[in-house]
Amino acid sequence: MGGDLEGRVFLNPAVFDGFRLRSVESVLVHNDGSIDLGPPAAFNSNLGLKTKKIDAQGLTLVPSFHDTHIHLLSYAANILSYDIRSETVLSKERLAAVIKRAAYIQRDSNMVRLQGLEHNFQEGMSFVDRTLLDEVLPDRPLVIQTTSGHAHILNSVAMDLAGIGEATDEPPGVTFERTLADGKLSGVMYESGDYLEGKLPSLEASSMKEGIILALTSIHSRGVNYLTDATHLNDISRYELISSVIDGFPLHIHLIFMPAVTALRDFVEAGRTYRSTEGKIIMGHSKIMMTNSSGVLHPDRKEFQEMVRESHCQGFPVAIHAVDMGSIDMILDVLQDDYLVGDRIEHASELRDDQIVKMGHLGLSVCTQPSFIYERGDAYLSNQSEVNINSLYRIKSLMEAGVSVSASSDSPVTYPDPMKTIYSAMTRKTKSGNILNPKEGISALDSLKMLTTDSVTISGLPTREFQEPKIFKKEFLVLDINLASGGTNNILKNKVVRIKDFQ
Template sequence: MNKFLFYFSITLLFVSCNPKEEIDLIVFNANVYTVDANFSKATSIAVNNGIIVAVSNTGNINQKYKAKKEIDAKGKTIVPGLIDAHCHFYGLGLTQQVVDLVGTSSFDEIIDKVVAFQKEHPANFIQGRGWDQNDWDIKEFPTKEKLDELFPDTPIALERVDGHAYLVNQKALDLAGITASTQIEGGEIVKKDGKITGVLVDNPQRMIDAVIPQPNRATQIQALKDAERLCLDYGLTTVNDAGLYKSTIELIDSLQNAGELSIRVYAMVSNTNDNLDYYLDKGIIKTDKLNVRSVKVYGDGALGSRGAALREPYSDKEGHFGAMVTPVDQIEGLAERIAASEYQMNTHAIGDSANIVVLRAYKKALEGKQDRRWKVEHAQVISEADFDYFENGIIPSIQPTHATSDMYWAEDRLGAARVQGAYAFKTLLDKAGTVALGTDFPVEHVSPFLTFYAAVARQDLEKYPEGGFQMKDALSREETLKGMTIWAAHSNFEESEKGSIEVGKFADFVILSDDIMTMPVDGIPNLKAEQVFVGGNQVK
């Protein structure tokens, strides 16, 4: 036997004694954006027990592994599982049970929808969500007279699209005990000629909330499952729910443990005394699918309802400054209390006045503390000098579609000079070094592809405005994908387990219908998440 045959025989013997390792899944022939530290690409992924065990761009995964299931991606693009860094997951599910008012073009259309819904789904308390007077020809708050006429004996609460205002009828006002003399700080009971119009902005809404019937457990479960279905359809594998109560968090945990809910949830605990007493003492709660380690605080209201707290009056409403929902001294006290715990503080701040209150409170409370990753949720209107606060480890949690929804009237609210510091995503990224991107759904549409498009193109679906809205603050495609994956994971203290396609991380990934990084930008809103995997399991 010559040497060649001898060594060939030895090689065959060696190979036969070292069979391929059996694993669960191999995806090959793919265009994989790993979103690792080098933003490198790959062609195949190997998965076992829900974890990525190999990532390759040489096609040699099949030489080492034998999979129970193989998927030929046929050149399709794969990205890490998408993360919505600020949304209302449970709220999205609940909105599926009420009158859908999103996109209504007039108050008359709202009336028609409410009447039709009540005929089809009779209720003792009518609820709806999604109206926005800025979309109407007459851009003024509606009033309750027509609702009083049609529904004198049935209470009604119709929530504005941003969640920061209600339109209610007289029956609801009576149930809540709200009269023309009622006084509540941190919001407004809107009046005209001394009479209540039915519009309640921010804190007065809580009096209505107290009399709205609470959904039963079956409705709560259905809401969570409905929300999951919508999110998974768009490739969202982790959602950051910005404000949950203990009972809902525990319900999510029980459904996840029972295998009835696949999506991963980063739960921000709603700022109530009971919640803080329980969670701050208990400490961080962490499973593979649930992470409870943050508190959601409301600083002010929303710009669209003129509830955002501004340093100078609204340009389109003389003498009106908006309002702090949580008083300044309480925000400072909360910051000190949360800083003394393991928890993160995530505060809603829209107006420039609210933002500086929150940023100063953060700076003071975090002095001498490292890597706390506190977030400013929205960070929507910032005074030029205040951007520097984000250099101290504070993370802007921003929603690009807010810019493209508000751009039609934002300058009316803020004026030409002040609007330059609004929706300043690139400026925030340059200062903070990272941004976490979300939608704030159901305020905006669930689709992360609309988020991506708004961040990069800063236009609406009709390509308005020409050239984009304040393009100095557009993000690149790479920055945007990072903001929806690895940076969002980092903001949740989860970058070691998700946010990129790397060995040792959860096998959360999405196969897209086109290449989001190279396709024409105006096609991005129509992208599809064709296949979605959570922990290696195909969920779509």
């Protein structure tokens, strides 16, 4: 190697190099963060006095992670909102008290914002409607967003601001819930995020920038260096807001930005084509939102075909939000006649065997969320039939069919936590310890690949940084657990440390 080496030598760690997970005799970590693998003898003759040896038995060294599906501005807004996810028991009285506290904390805000209600998954939550919200806060606009982001609950002041009344027609794809007693609007609205944007007061730009910085800092602290914003509302203004923050963000983090299919031409006209790069932002797939919450697919087949055709004509593969089997059926039917390399499905939460086979034959990729098993698995087990349970998060089956699968948090639906992703993918355990569809569990190696190598693949990025397994010029992480052993007991307790900061 020539000359004395400075850095640290990790002895007997487990190492994941993007393709293999194995124990090695030693790893030399240079001061610039790059690493060499090899036997101690290969380094000994060149080790200078400044080189420190570390007993790394029981540790795993891995490349930094890529979260392939988040909603950065929503995560930032949620950080600035009042989060009620910590409320394990939320009675009517307790929710009223929480709203009053949130209103006091946000007393200078243009609207009271709460987030984190599991409206679709908690039994006995039917009391959460505008009647309750009006009783607690009758004179200020109030919006509660569910954790998933797919439902909002508004009080009457907020509904008036948004111009929503009893005679207001439901926009395509949006559902206004009505009470059974009198058929009046309950204030609960499904798939309404796009519709409400611009109709309700937004956070000031300075506040949003502060929220973005807090969100990026949180994400980076979990070992994530790459993230993909997969928001179906992504337009030029959102791009410019994120760009104004991330380009000056001091930590090593890059973002892939998926443009909304409805804004695609604006980006192309601005010279922002697929894979083009400006600063720390890379242009990603064209994002299409497919919903079925009202029992009717939106967009319909004809409109969806046009969206796919437009995206492909502009050189963009598509990333399609699809949760249920009905949506997947239509997507597969359309893509078999109009496919572009890189097309992917977001979530694919429920799948049949025949759908998995078709996805493999078409060459589609899937970005899914294993941590939902941990966070929501108990509710799934309580509310779903055995047949439906066996269709959920079929990660192993997808991989065996040749489908590239990446893992993500869908933040802010769940917090960005790669260790929870690894744990959930391996064990299929829920928060209470129940097991959901265990035959779909995967190995530590495949779990790590979902967060690194396979994330690179489905994002359309070059894989060159993984093609030299002996020398890496990449920011590595140290996990305080030997994943090569196959053990899972301490994964959730593990704290990710960047190798340059490890002592």
